Amino acid sequence: MTGSWYAQRFRPDGGITAEGLRNQLGRPALSLPTVLVRESAQNSWDAKADGARTVDFTMELATVGPAQLNAWRSLLSTGMPSVPPEVFPLRPALREMNLRYLSVSDRGTKGLGGPTRSDYAADAGHRNWLSFVLNSGEARDTEGGGGTYGYGKGVFFLASAVGTVLIYTRFKDDAGALRTRFIGSSLWASYTSGDRPFTGRHWWGVAQDDHCEPLVDAAADEVVRALGLPRFEADETGTTVTIIEPNLLDPTVPEEEAQQLPPEEAGRYLADAMGWNLWPLALEGRRRRLNPRMVVSGAPVAIPGEDNDAVIASFAAAYRRLQTPDGELVECKRPRRLLARFAVERTFGAKSRSKAASDLGLVDDLTEGEAPHHVCLMRTPELVVRYVPGPPAPHRDIGYAAVLRVEDDLDATFAKSEPPTHDAWIDSQLHGQEATFVRVARRRTKDRLDEIAGARKNTIVAGDQPVGSVARKLGHLLAGVSASGTGVGGPAVQLAAGSTTAGGFGSLLGGGPGGGGGSAGSGARAGGARRGSGRPRLEGLPHFVESEGGTVLEQRVRLPGRGRFVASVHVVTGDGKLESDPYAGAVVPSVIGWRSEVGTLLAGDTVDADVPCEVTLLVRPVVDATLDISVAVAAP
Amino acid sequence: MSRLYPRLLPGAASRRFKDLQVMGPQPPKEGEEPSLADAVFAATGGTRVTGPDLTKVRFDLVERASASGFPTQRSRTGYAEFDVSVARYLHGACGMVPGEAAQRSVWSYFGLVLVPDICAWRYPANETRGFLDDRFVGADLTRHTLGRLWLRAHLLFDDGVGDPYGLIVALGEADMDQILARRLDVAASPALVREIVRAHRDDPRAGSGPKDRDVLRDSLKRLLRLAAFLDLDSLSRHQLASLVHEARDSSRRTLESR
Numbered sequence: 001m002t003g004s005w006y007a008q009r010f011r012p013d014g015g016i017t018a019e020g021l022r023n024q025l026g027r028p029a030l031s032l033p034t035v036l037v038r039e040s041a042q043n044s045w046d047a048k049a050d051g052a053r054t055v056d057f058t059m060e061l062a063t064v065g066p067a068q069l070n071a072w073r074s075l076l077s078t079g080m081p082s083v084p085p086e087v088f089p090l091r092p093a094l095r096e097m098n099l100r101y102l103s104v105s106d107r108g109t110k111g112l113g114g115p116t117r118s119d120y121a122a123d124a125g126h127r128n129w130l131s132f133v134l135n136s137g138e139a140r141d142t143e144g145g146g147g148t149y150g151y152g153k154g155v156f157f158l159a160s161a162v163g164t165v166l167i168y169t170r171f172k173d174d175a176g177a178l179r180t181r182f183i184g185s186s187l188w189a190s191y192t193s194g195d196r197p198f199t200g201r202h203w204w205g206v207a208q209d210d211h212c213e214p215l216v217d218a219a220a221d222e223v224v225r226a227l228g229l230p231r232f233e234a235d236e237t238g239t240t241v242t243i244i245e246p247n248l249l250d251p252t253v254p255e256e257e258a259q260q261l262p263p264e265e266a267g268r269y270l271a272d273a274m275g276w277n278l279w280p281l282a283l284e285g286r287r288r289r290l291n292p293r294m295v296v297s298g299a300p301v302a303i304p305g306e307d308n309d310a311v312i313a314s315f316a317a318a319y320r321r322l323q324t325p326d327g328e329l330v331e332c333k334r335p336r337r338l339l340a341r342f343a344v345e346r347t348f349g350a351k352s353r354s355k356a357a358s359d360l361g362l363v364d365d366l367t368e369g370e371a372p373h374h375v376c377l378m379r380t381p382e383l384v385v386r387y388v389p390g391p392p393a394p395h396r397d398i399g400y401a402a403v404l405r406v407e408d409d410l411d412a413t414f415a416k417s418e419p420p421t422h423d424a425w426i427d428s429q430l431h432g433q434e435a436t437f438v439r440v441a442r443r444r445t446k447d448r449l450d451e452i453a454g455a456r457k458n459t460i461v462a463g464d465q466p467v468g469s470v471a472r473k474l475g476h477l478l479a480g481v482s483a484s485g486t487g488v489g490g491p492a493v494q495l496a497a498g499s500t501t502a503g504g505f506g507s508l509l510g511g512g513p514g515g516g517g518g519s520a521g522s523g524a525r526a527g528g529a530r531r532g533s534g535r536p537r538l539e540g541l542p543h544f545v546e547s548e549g550g551t552v553l554e555q556r557v558r559l560p561g562r563g564r565f566v567a568s569v570h571v572v573t574g575d576g577k578l579e580s581d582p583y584a585g586a587v588v589p590s591v592i593g594w595r596s597e598v599g600t601l602l603a604g605d606t607v608d609a610d611v612p613c614e615v616t617l618l619v620r621p622v623v624d625a626t627l628d629i630s631v632a633v634a635a636p
Numbered sequence: 637m638s639r640l641y642p643r644l645l646p647g648a649a650s651r652r653f654k655d656l657q658v659m660g661p662q663p664p665k666e667g668e669e670p671s672l673a674d675a676v677f678a679a680t681g682g683t684r685v686t687g688p689d690l691t692k693v694r695f696d697l698v699e700r701a702s703a704s705g706f707p708t709q710r711s712r713t714g715y716a717e718f719d720v721s722v723a724r725y726l727h728g729a730c731g732m733v734p735g736e737a738a739q740r741s742v743w744s745y746f747g748l749v750l751v752p753d754i755c756a757w758r759y760p761a762n763e764t765r766g767f768l769d770d771r772f773v774g775a776d777l778t779r780h781t782l783g784r785l786w787l788r789a790h791l792l793f794d795d796g797v798g799d800p801y802g803l804i805v806a807l808g809e810a811d812m813d814q815i816l817a818r819r820l821d822v823a824a825s826p827a828l829v830r831e832i833v834r835a836h837r838d839d840p841r842a843g844s845g846p847k848d849r850d851v852l853r854d855s856l857k858r859l860l861r862l863a864a865f866l867d868l869d870s871l872s873r874h875q876l877a878s879l880v881h882e883a884r885d886s887s888r889r890t891l892e893s894r
Contacts, residue, residue, distance in 0.1 A: 571861055571864075572864050573860040573861055573863070573864055574859075574860045574861070574862070574863025574864045575860065575863075576864075579857075579860075579861065581857065582857060582861075583854045583855075583857035583858045583861075583887060583890075584854050584887065584890045584891055584894070585890040585893075586857075586858075586861075624861065624862060625861050625864065625865075626861075626864040626865050
């Protein structure tokens with residue numbers, strides 16, 4: 001037994017057209033390949049079989065081989081409606097010598113069982129075939145499932161340039177026997193043929209009077225073997241959806257100019273999209289995990305993940321920390337409610353460069369790459385909802401990767417705020433408390449990201465000379481970078497700046513030769529006080545402060561009592577001495593002035609004190625140098 | 637196998653230097669082996685040189701010095717030739733390992749016993765201070781007449797190229813002194829010194845614009861700032877080279893604009 005095409009007619013009581021179904025997905029902000037990965041993986045994850053530890057999720061991009069081409073042509077031409085190619089574009093496609101397909105397979109999933117006619121009643125556990133092959137817009141029936149709208153399958157049709165997919169599935173029937181089904185499905189445009197209106201929905205299978213049944217068991221297996229599509233091993237269950245002539249345009253160029261990506265690049269893109277969108281499900285050590293694979297013409301393509309991508313590793317590290325005491329709680333105060341957990345990982349040198357990451361807003365400049373400054377939003381299904389950008393860190397090698405995961409009991413609320421493509425949380429879709437929760441979570445996250453990025457606070461006016469370039473280069477020293485194993489692939493350390501305190505810089509130089517001599521010199525100056533009122537003392541380490549006038553180095557100084565004190569700042573050279581003869585055109589550090597405890601500013605290197613007090617010395621630093629700051633009693 | 641050379645201990649060295657100031661250099665007499673009085677050897681670490689060995693070293697050094705004008709003619713070019721050929725000889729032919737060459741008392745023996753006449757020719761007494769002690773007594777390896785030549789060869793030894801001593805000729809003594817004597821920390825990294833000398837030698841813009849020497853000196857000052865916090869030993873040759881080129885480019889640009 002073999003199949004033929006069945007064209008759906010309009011019923012007397014109306015029906016939805018193919019165009020209507022195709023438009024259900026809307027126009028997502030993400031590129032089609034990304035949406036395809038996200039939606040199909042989510043379908044697969046929701047369909048995981050009871051007891052299966054791993055869901056294998058494989059995409060295979062291939063060209064129909066010469067041995068199978070005739071089978072494709074003869075099988076899929078059988079009973080093809082005689083309508084123009086505009087309404088049934090598969091017809092001209094089958095004549096191509098290079099017929100491409102993208103098969104999306106899941107294993108360790110339930111498969112599509114249950115009734116094959118939508119006018120038969122079926123309970124919740126038996127609606128897989130109905131909701132995937134026949135109906136549209138069914139509410140989810142999986143605990144913790146992601147497919148709230150049931151539109152996920154729409155993307156398969158959108159992803160085919162000829163609106164046609166082949167569905168091959170294997171499941172256990174109620175008696176526990178393994179059954180297979182095969183059906184083709186096409187969705188393009190409604191039309192009228194011979195005075196009869198058709199919806200534009202077609203199925204390829206065992207055509208009946210008023211619907212189409214799939215090929216089953218041996219007949220289904222035989223067709224799949226003839227077409228050369230992925231089959232089932234041993235007692236595997238699952239589904240393979242094969243997209244004929246996949247529409248894989250380069251998402252980085254405007255749609256009008258976009259070309260089909262060559263297979264290797266398309267495979268790379270899909271592999272990257274799997275990595276960036278599915279990494280939480282693919283983490284090792286999960287109780288149940290998704291195992292994504294990408295194959296192009298038989299050759300595997302590596303999926304970026306925790307092991308081989310520094311940025312994903314950072315997000316994963318933050319994710320793993322969510323449930324530890326390091327995980328921060330995001331709470332709503334009124335009404336009091338725990339909304340989500342939040343964790344962050346600082347990165348150094350980790351950058352994303354892939355087009356798929358750029359599609360998710362993680363990177364603008366593909367050649368340079370970009371350090372992450374994003375929070376990854378997640379709900380109970382633990383798929384990436386989206387990456388929300390925060391302010392970038394002040395230095396391009398520094399970044400942060402944060403994860404925000406909504407508490408399970410609020411999953412439904414946040415799910416409702418998502419558009420059909422599950423890539424945003426929009427509180428205007430909600431009302432009352434639910435809107436409040438979404439809004440508060442978003443605001444708290446934004447505040448936290450501002451804090452992490454070191455957004456400016458406490459600015460002081462401490463100079464009128466622009467030192468913007470210095471600020472930019474030194475700024476990264478302000479953010480505390482925690483070193484962890486994730487900073488791979490960064491550039492070699494080039495230049496840095498440091499600062500030192502008087503009498504102590506030898507140690508900061510890492511015991512460089514002669515360091516002791518130089519420091520003794522500055523100490524001696526401070527010790528040269530003759531008034532018997534003790535020495536001025538530098539308190540703590542100096543630190544950089546970003547002000548409107550640029551970057552300033554602040555050093556707290558304890559003045560011992562009545563007297564006049566003078567501050568000096570020098571560059572320390574590699575031989576541990578104070579620089580006396582700078583290179584031509586060198587910028588040298590200078591003392592800007594002093595700030596008293598009450599905030600009064602005094603310009604110049606000299607300060608008078610009446611009583612013991614603590615003041616702040618303001619120094620204009622220079623880039624790429626080690627500085628020595630010292631304060632001494634001024635000569636009478 | 638490394639060779640151990642006699643060491644003249646500090647007390648003996650300063651006594652002999654005083655004698656030198658008064659009586660002038662007293663080289664070993666013709667046909668006699670160099671004296672080993674007051675000299676000691678390290679207990680382990682190599683083979684002790686014998687009397688005939690020392691005679692041979694002295695002979696070789698005298699031969700090289702003579703080719704450059706020793707003992708009567710003194711000229712800038714003669715000194716430059718002497719420095720280059722003796723640097724090669726000491727580092728390449730004397731079997732002295734760095735641990736031995738780092739012993740200042742070894743150089744005291746060379747300067748005060750083995751070849752005091754050559755050292756006195758190379759650095760003659762000046763009218764006010766007489767002979768300068770650090771040219772004879774091994775106090776500072778960068779100042780001793782022969783020690784600095786060994787150090788120069790050691791720093792510039794460029795393994796894996798046709799002539800491993802090819803960089804020695806690239807810098808004159810004054811420029812090399814800039815690096816060695818005054819810029820201690822830069823000199824602490826031989827790889828950096830080699831890149832500095834190489835960049836100086838191979839600069840395609842040499843001879844145009846600012847003086848080559850000014851570019852070298854200015855770029856050294858830049859590198860010295862960086863050396864305060866960069867771990868130069870951890871950089872690859874390529875990274876060092878780009879560091880040096882960057883410094884030279886910046887210096888050249890700034891000097892040009894003056």
